[in-house]
Amino acid sequence: MNLTVAEENYIKSIYKLQDGNAVVSTNAIAYELDTKPASVTDMAKKLKEKKLIDYEKYQGISLTPEGRKIALQIVRRHRLWECFLVDKLSFSWDEVHEIAEELEHVRSEKLITRLSNFLGNPTTDPHGDPIPDALGRISKSQPLVSLDKATARRLEVAGVSDQSSSLLEFLNAKGIRLGTQLDIIERYEFDNSVEVKIRNQPAFTLSEQVSKNIMVKSL
Amino acid sequence: MNLTVAEENYIKSIYKLQDGNAVVSTNAIAYELDTKPASVTDMAKKLKEKKLIDYEKYQGISLTPEGRKIALQIVRRHRLWECFLVDKLSFSWDEVHEIAEELEHVRSEKLITRLSNFLGNPTTDPHGDPIPDALGRISKSQPLVSLDKATARRLEVAGVSDQSSSLLEFLNAKGIRLGTQLDIIERYEFDNSVEVKIRNQPAFTLSEQVSKNIMVKSL
DNA sequence: TATTTTATTTAGATTTGTCTAAATAATATT
DNA sequence: AATATTATTTAGACAAATCTAAATAAAATA
Structure with a gap:
């Protein structure tokens, strides 16, 4: 096609x-x-x-399913190029969209495969949006840090990427385990921390450090 | 424009x-x-x-002069992308042309400036062709290693980039100095050495090591 | 030089992607 | 339900980039 x-x-x-x-x-x-x-x-x-x-x-x-498959390829190309521009060419995340808009139309399967590899096969772009894989699958779970209340409110914890015991202990103390449902109350730009709430409990704040390592999927 | x-x-x-x-x-x-x-x-x-x-x-x-200026910008973009594809994405030099043909039309001054920088501001592309600088100037002199008899036969030595006395001594012994005219007889793929000849003298071979540091311009 | 051959241009048509203005369908309002 | 409003489609036109076929200019050859 x-x-x-x-x-x-x-x-x-x-x-x-x-x-x-x-x-x-x-x-x-x-x-x-x-x-x-x-x-x-x-x-x-x-x-x-x-x-x-x-x-x-x-x-x-x-x-159609075919149309969706193509859409996901385009999104994949766009977001990989955004990663390249930010990670390798030191653009800031707010100035890459336009350029990626052009780069995404360069047609070469091999180019995209290698670009992805070169970037370490990232799963989210600089804006925190998920990058579809070569087969068009979007990783349903993404780091909590990449979300805000505009894109997703109610979330389920799908895993923790950093398995250090200190983090697990911390999460345990907060009542966060696999399958726990969270609501995003607010994200704070200045330190990228996020205020979340577990059903029936008072809200609390997670640092960027922590929310980077909590993988969630939206419900 | x-x-x-x-x-x-x-x-x-x-x-x-x-x-x-x-x-x-x-x-x-x-x-x-x-x-x-x-x-x-x-x-x-x-x-x-x-x-x-x-x-x-x-x-x-x-x-026109304006047209030439634009042509040089396009050539610059094309060759920088070729460098990127070969150096960073491990394409072989013979498969990059088509892709660079598309990438060269992505319009962003800043993108090209940063790409060049990211690549270490190369002056020749993977095929050995010179890359115009941001102002459209093509470095007239290029390393001997980047040329073969197809692209240039008769050359003039314009300088030596490595000033170590051992290299200068070696070149002196071979009769190579500023302004010396050389003909490329053959380039050998396997070790990238090059056989050259100075007028009226028997041909001799220069290693990649040496020919990398001899800057020449074609006549 | 006259003629043939080759190179270049013109005229008119086609495709892609767009537009405006007018017509029609769907939805909202009274 | 009748009417007004909004959304969508159709009809017809246009610009960019291309094509084919025919006309014309330049060059090569006899």
Whole structure:
């Protein structure tokens, strides 16, 4: 399946807006891509023809499984390039989006495989968003530090990446173990600490150090 | 000056074919870009409009100073990406061209500056071709090791980058000094040594070690 | 020099991705 | 339910980059 840059951008937008299984409106896509609804309708016909979206007149748009697979590849490329720009070229995380927007369209499977390897196969990008693997699987669990209440409120603890006994003891004392459900109350920019709450208990704060090592999945 | 990918490719082809100051033919560009002469004529009108080429009907095409400046930027981007692919992602030098062909069109001054820096500001790419600097200057002199008889036969010694007395002594004994003219007879892949000849003298071989430190310019 | 061959250009068409303006469908409001 | 509003689609146009076929200019050859 060889897509143009424009087609890739539409697929990516639909993926972003779909968020679960919802159907996406023509207008929403037009706004997201800074284009006109009429253009979206035109492109919808093409992408339907290619079996990348489900589309019926006036009924909204959603990705087919094939479309979703491609969307995940694009997201993967985008986020790996963002890692590269920040980790290797010392860009700050807020200036990489535009450049990654261009780099993501460079087509070479081998390039992406090697880039990922070169970066140590990261699972989250500089913004904390998860990076799909080569097969399009998004690691359901991600470090707590990468989330905020805008992206996920209710979470379940899926594991701890640092197995040092001091950390485990600390978590144990707080009542955090595998399967514990957490709510994010607030994230504090200045030291990247996060205030969380376990059902029926008073809220407490976790340092960046700690929340980096708590792997969670959103519910 | 914001150019499309197609325009950049034309500029690059013209630069490549121009080789000095010669005027380039419509047919030659069409062949180089795997397109039709009629398309070249169309594009020639656009590029003339933008003052990047000199063009008169039936009289061939050449870059203006502004066009040459842009060509050098594109060549710079292409060759830096090739360095990245080979040095950092372990591609072999013969598989990087296609990918660099895409990467070179990513537009960000800052990206290229930082990429160059990350790579240690190399002056030649994996094929041994010189990399223009940020101002479009091509280092006229390059290490002898980066050349072979296909790219340059008759050379002039422009300097020695390693000033150790043992190397200077060695070169002196061979009759190599500033301004000496050399011909490349053969390069040997297996140890990257090079056989050279000074006018009227028998040929002799220089190790990679030595030829890395001899800066030459082609005549 | 006249003629043939080759190179280049023009004219007109096509594809992709976009637009505006008008028409139509879906939704919200009275 | 009728009407107004909003969302979406259609129709027709445009710019970029390309093509083919035909016309014309330049160069090579007889």
